[in-house]
Amino acid sequence: MKNRLRELRTSRQWSQGDLAEKLEVSRQTVNSIETERYDPSLPLAFKIARLFKVPIEAIFEDPN
Amino acid sequence: MLDYKTSMLYIFVQHEFATPNRLRPMNTTSSLVPDAVRMSYLQSLRLNAWAIVAVVIAMLSRLGLSQSQALSEPARAGIALLPLIPACLYLLTLWRWMQGLDEFQRRLQQSAVNFAAFGMLLLTLTADLLRGAAVAPRINFGWEGYFVLTFALYAFGLMFANRRYR
Numbered sequence: 001m002k003n004r005l006r007e008l009r010t011s012r013q014w015s016q017g018d019l020a021e022k023l024e025v026s027r028q029t030v031n032s033i034e035t036e037r038y039d040p041s042l043p044l045a046f047k048i049a050r051l052f053k054v055p056i057e058a059i060f061e062d063p064n
Numbered sequence: 065m066l067d068y069k070t071s072m073l074y075i076f077v078q079h080e081f082a083t084p085n086r087l088r089p090m091n092t093t094s095s096l097v098p099d100a101v102r103m104s105y106l107q108s109l110r111l112n113a114w115a116i117v118a119v120v121i122a123m124l125s126r127l128g129l130s131q132s133q134a135l136s137e138p139a140r141a142g143i144a145l146l147p148l149i150p151a152c153l154y155l156l157t158l159w160r161w162m163q164g165l166d167e168f169q170r171r172l173q174q175s176a177v178n179f180a181a182f183g184m185l186l187l188t189l190t191a192d193l194l195r196g197a198a199v200a201p202r203i204n205f206g207w208e209g210y211f212v213l214t215f216a217l218y219a220f221g222l223m224f225a226n227r228r229y230r
Contacts, residue, residue: 024166025166025167025168025169026098026099026100026165026166026168026169027099028098028099028168028169028229029099029166029167029168029169032168032229033168037228037229037230038168038171038229040167040168041167044167
């Protein structure tokens, strides 16, 4: 699934490690989401949206 | 003086196993092993302690059984099944460890465990079919064989899963 996670992260000048720490996941998890190889679960997607203070659909693109 | 291959191997080992996460550059995704299994020797020892205990008890119980033929059948069964106690505790420790991982790392671990389980199922089925057909009647992995094969399949599964999401 396409997403804007990298864009949002870099706009805040956070490293993948910083974001991983804030989301309480591993850096590899952040990397896999950013490279669109892994789609996060709904709770993690909500957590990401809450962290960036934007709606989920502003981060993750509906494939349909 | 190290030759080229040895130097490259040294660099690879340093990079893969010796560099702490905090010193790794951002976006380093060339590793073969996922973040969850990157741990110090002490952490690894703590996680796998019950496996070591199980192996030691299995060896001791086998030695004990071979040297005491006079024991009753229930006593022999009890001694033979003794390694199951630390083995169950090991599985419990692994399950708890997996529950503490984040969802992506847990998915990698589950893929590896599934790969190992299905691989072992196929191997034992193959061995049983060959034994049944009397093609290879002496095939017997033994508990050491099962242990090593399961671990090898798990390691391969983990590498494949990690590669898939790299």
